[in-house]
Amino acid sequence: MLRDPKFRGDPIRLRSDGVRRTGSPGGSAPQHREVRAAFFAGALVAALLMVPATAGAEPAAGPRSSSPGAASSSADLDGSYLWLGPGGGAARIEGVWHSSFGGSITWVRVRERAWLGAVGANLGAARWTERDGGRLWLDGLIGSRRLVGALVGVSLGPVLELGELHHPEIGMSGTIWCFAGVVPYLRAGVIDAAGGFVEVGVQLSLPVTRW
Numbered sequence: 001m002l003r004d005p006k007f008r009g010d011p012i013r014l015r016s017d018g019v020r021r022t023g024s025p026g027g028s029a030p031q032h033r034e035v036r037a038a039f040f041a042g043a044l045v046a047a048l049l050m051v052p053a054t055a056g057a058e059p060a061a062g063p064r065s066s067s068p069g070a071a072s073s074s075a076d077l078d079g080s081y082l083w084l085g086p087g088g089g090a091a092r093i094e095g096v097w098h099s100s101f102g103g104s105i106t107w108v109r110v111r112e113r114a115w116l117g118a119v120g121a122n123l124g125a126a127r128w129t130e131r132d133g134g135r136l137w138l139d140g141l142i143g144s145r146r147l148v149g150a151l152v153g154v155s156l157g158p159v160l161e162l163g164e165l166h167h168p169e170i171g172m173s174g175t176i177w178c179f180a181g182v183v184p185y186l187r188a189g190v191i192d193a194a195g196g197f198v199e200v201g202v203q204l205s206l207p208v209t210r211w
Contacts (some may be wrong), residue, residue, distance in 0.1 A: 077110055077112050078110055078111055078112055078113075079109075079110060079210050079211065080107065080108070080109050080110075080210065080211050081106075081107070081108050081109075081110060081207055081209070081210050082105070082106070082107055082207070082208045082209045082210075083105070083106040083107075083108065083205035083206060083207055083208065084103070084104075084105050084106075084205070084206055084208045085103060085104070085203060085204035085205045085206045086101070086102070086103045086203075086204055087101070087102060087103060087104060087124070087126070087183075087201060087202060087203035087204060088100060088101040088102070088126075088201055088202065089126070089185075089187075089199050089200055089201020089202070090199065090200060090201065091187075091197050091198065091199035092197060092198050092199075093131070093191075093195075093197045094195065098128050098129070098130060098131045099128070099129045099130070100126040100127060100128050100129060100134070100135070100201075101126060101127065101129065102124060102125045102126030102127055102134070102135075103124065103125065103126075104122055104123060104124030104125070104203060104205075105122075105123050105124070106120060106121070106122045106123075106141075106205060107120045107121055108120030108141070108143075112145070115144060115146050116142060116143075116144055117143055117144045117145050117146070117151065118141070118142065118143035118144070118151060118153060119141070119142055119143075120140075120141050121138070121139065121140055121141065122137075122138070122139045122141055122155060122157075123137075123138050124136070124137050124139075125137075131163075132163040132164060132165045132166070133161065133162045133163025133164060133165070133166070134161075134162055134163070135159060135160065135161050135162070136159070136160040136162065137157060137158070137159045137160070137173060138157045138158060139155035139156060139157035139173075139175065140155065140156060140157055141153055141154070141155040141175075141177075142154060143177075143179070150178055150179065150180055151178070151179040152176075152177070152178045152179075153176075153177055153178075153179075154174065154175065154176055154177075155174065155175040155177065156172075156173075156174045156175075157172070157173065158170065158171070158172055159171040159172060159173045159189055159191065161191050161192075166193070169191050169192040169193050170191075170192055171189055171190050171191035171192055172189055172190060173187050173188065173189025173190075174187070174188060174189060175187040175188075177203075179205070182202055182203065182204050182205070183202065183203040183204070183205050184200075184201075184202050184203075185199075185200070185201055185202070185203060186198075186199070186200055187199040187200075187201075
């Protein structure tokens, strides 16, 4: 039996459909993957924010006093640290979720007994998994344990969006983060051409050195 020609595959149409499904931000498959990534990141952030305040604390070096009135020494944690680690997240840009992966390096000065317990700077980079290019940022950061017990802070700084299909675009972003072994964060900002964005993710900060 001869098949109707209208049901035969059109190679040009199939190729264009394939490109649309894999390369276009409006394609259903990438969008579904990115939405799932966004929900996963958001759920992970919510779970980590419910970690008890003691989860992010490091045990003080040496034996503790058994006296009921003796306070644990927090001076053992004071100092300057260099943290380095990978991270990933999902950002909503122009109505579409885009996942990314990258890493950052952070310098932070810790003063456990001070109200402003952490001051530092964070330099990072991330690449989009589906969207063209990636992003660089440089943030100043502050943090404190006085609010909820765990080290919670905010960051603010410029953002540079790079890509092969567009000129570099400059923006600003602000971030709320919580140090609980890993660092879940919520970032919001604006990029010159892309407009506003919201991002959720997790950063793993590993101590490289202390002085």
